[in-house]
Amino acid sequence: MTRxxxxxxxxxxxxxxxxxGAWFAARLGAPExxxxxxxxxTPRPVPAVPxxxxxxxxxxxxQLRGHWTIVFFGFTHCPDICPATLQVxxxxxxxxxxxxxxxxPAVVMISVDPxxxxxxxxxxxxxxxxxxxxxxxxxAQYLPEITRVFGAAYAYSxxxxxxxxxxxxxxxxLVDPQARVAAVFPTPHTAAGIAADLRRIIKLEE
Numbered sequence: 001m002t003r004x005x006x007x008x009x010x011x012x013x014x015x016x017x018x019x020x021g022a023w024f025a026a027r028l029g030a031p032e033x034x035x036x037x038x039x040x041x042t043p044r045p046v047p048a049v050p051x052x053x054x055x056x057x058x059x060x061x062x063q064l065r066g067h068w069t070i071v072f073f074g075f076t077h078c079p080d081i082c083p084a085t086l087q088v089x090x091x092x093x094x095x096x097x098x099x100x101x102x103x104x105p106a107v108v109m110i111s112v113d114p115x116x117x118x119x120x121x122x123x124x125x126x127x128x129x130x131x132x133x134x135x136x137x138x139x140a141q142y143l144p145e146i147t148r149v150f151g152a153a154y155a156y157s158x159x160x161x162x163x164x165x166x167x168x169x170x171x172x173x174l175v176d177p178q179a180r181v182a183a184v185f186p187t188p189h190t191a192a193g194i195a196a197d198l199r200r201i202i203k204l205e206e
Contacts, residue, residue: 043180049142054123061179075113086129091191
């Protein structure tokens with residue numbers, strides 16, 4: 001066998017092996033990869049910073065353990081992105097009701113406007129979109145730390161006399177049952193896309 005013939009035969013065998021591997025993976029029901037979400041190679045542990053949920057209870061990594069959680073950063077005076085995101089998340093949550101309780105994602109909005117978003121205000125706003133959604137208040141001095149770990153950003157901008165708005169990251173973050181940031185959902189978001197990708201991620205983790 002000449003050298004060129006050997007190389008050609010090796011290429012054919014490699015292609016055939018790849019095709020066969022894909023066929024067997026499909027036959028064995030190999031999990032699909034997420035279509036939009038970006039799964040982190042190294043999940044990042046959520047830091048323990050002083051935080052309070054909408055009922056005034058302490059909130060930290062322990063409250064994130066044992067189940068999946070979708071986290072996003074927003075504020076109650078947000079005119080468009082935050083209510084639209086919560087509406088989409090409510091739709092996605094409804095599409096996942098058939099999952100076992102431990103796989104149905106909790107949804108948490110961490111406020112980037114702690115000066116105005118008291119726990120009481122968050123309790124009036126966030127559960128309006130779904131009764132199980134939670135709003136979390138983090139003191140301003142600790143917001144940089146927690147947003148840095150998630151990979152989010154925020155900035156305050158004047159919005160008329162004695163008022164301001166907050167520009168912030170619109171991505172969603174998936175926290176795994178070990179309280180680690182495991183994946184990021186970039187914009188744009190759809191309920192069906194979030195629900196489908198979450199199912200795929202759960203399958204990958206099994």
